[in-house]
Amino acid sequence: MSFRCLVARDLRLAFRQGGDAAMVAAFFVLTVILFPFGVGPGPELLQRIAPGVVWVTALLAALLSLERLFLADYEDGSLEALALMKLPLEVQVVAKCLAHWLVTGLPLTLLAPLLALLLHLEAGGYVALVAGMALGTPTLSLIGAIGAALTLGARRGGVLLSLLVLPLYIPVLIFGVAACEAAAAGLAARPHLLLLAAFFALALALAPFAAAAGLRQALE
Amino acid sequence: MSPPLLPDVPATGFAGRDLTCRRGERLVFAGLDFTLAAAGALVLTGRNGSGKSSLLRLMAGLTPLEAGRLAWDGIDVAEDRAAHRARLHFIGHADALKPTLTAAETLAFWAGMRGGGGDVAAALARFRLDRIADTPCRFLSAGQRRRLALARLVASPAALWLLDEPLTGLDAESVSDLHAAIAAHREAGGRLALATHAALALPGATALALGDFAPTADSGRAALFEWDAAAP
DSSP: OHHHHHHHHHHHHHHHHOHHHHHHHHHHHHHHHHHHHHHOSOHHHHHHHHHHHHHHHHHHHHHHHHTHHHHHHHHTTHHHHHHTSSSOHHHHHHHHHHHHIIIIIHHHHHHHHHHHHHTTOOTTHHHHHHHHHHHHHHHHHHHHHHHHHHTTTOTTHHHHHHHHHHHHHHHHHHHHHHHHHHHHTTSOOHHHHHHHHHHHHHHHHHHHHHHHHHHHHHHO | OOOOOOTTSOSSSEEEEEEEEEETTEEEEEEEEEEEOTTOEEEEEOSTTSSHHHHHHHHHTSSOOSEEEEEETTEEGGGOHHHHHHTEEEEOSSOOOOTTSBHHHHHHHHHHHTTSOOOHHHHHHHTTOGGGTTSBGGGSOHHHHHHHHHHHHHHSOOSEEEEESTTTTOOHHHHHHHHHHHHHHHHTTOEEEEEOSSOOOOTTOEEEEOSOOOOOGGGHHHHHHHHHHHOO
16 A cells, blocks of 8 residues: 555656656667767677667666665655655665656666667567566666665765666676577577576565665664 | 563653664763653753754654663564554654645655555645645745645654654744644644744643753763863
8 A cells, every 4th residue: 555655656756757767768769879870870780789789778777867766755854754654664665666667667678679670680689678678677776776775865976876886787787688689699588588587586685675774874 | 472561661651761862973862761651742952952853863763772762651662663653753854745746645645655544634724735735845835835744743643743843934823733733632642742942832741951961981072072162
């Protein structure tokens, strides 16, 4: 009940303010479009780098919105009040990550195949790309929540957040790209997707506790 | 099996014994006791920095206890932190409002987070916010924002109210609204602790003056700073 209430509030805030989600999607699209200009429009090269470009850009786009994940609630005092609700802070972190994923990770996942088309991705790679993004982007939100909680109250928290979180994104990047490349080359993408699912399960089990501990530290 | 009753606290009421609070390196207070009877009110007074807010945050469980313990009806609150959170309302300095949510949506959200059962319309009426119920919070004045924050108290029931400077920015009429809300809360057996500089007439309230705690041996730094400040 209160879990749904928190997700609904965060979604409503995201739709009313509108800026964050649209900015993330626009950043994703524009940055991917830059690559053909940078490396030349030759389809062979673009085809080879397509999975990597889409995934790296998605990581950076997801990172853009992370700083605001807890910052607004922290600044206006809502976080203090939320910490005093009966619903444990760990569960509230999951609720906020779910809302964050719905407004950033999900649009990125839906946009990814369109952008891959632009980069001439092999026909076999699309399903694995979307499946990998669907499994990987929730992990990005959960890991990002740890960084967002730890950098609350820090000066230039956004830069610090990137430095903390990007190294932790590497496993998701490696297996996300590997799944897409394997499928494009006609090999099995399943092992890579299973590993992405395992990362998601691990992040879902551990990240809420780490993020909640960071939030409590910030509130003391 | 229910947890054991603590020996030196009343069997009904909210009490703290031997509380110590440290903020950074500064010892704010040490060895502080308070007792808040059922339907009682505790008014914290003291100069700026004497630890009124710190004590309220300690009571809410936002700051961990450095030493001492808190008991609710004779049972240590550390036994069940979730139950303690569920029984209290804490209204701090910040109003916790979102610029794009309306007053009614804000109250409905907080009441929903506390598990529902609240009456949002009654809370809006109590603090005369019904006319601006559908106004986004970014258009509210400072006093209206404060009243909306206080309306959370009425929008969902809680046994313990912890209010930090609730009168800031309120006009005379709103102060009497708050008085009425507090009286109704205490009539229903609710407990209340508040920090204030302004005179607030609460019948049967206990006053607790903070800032009378002499620095002890382990707070040599604090003692030194105070001596420096006193030197000509």
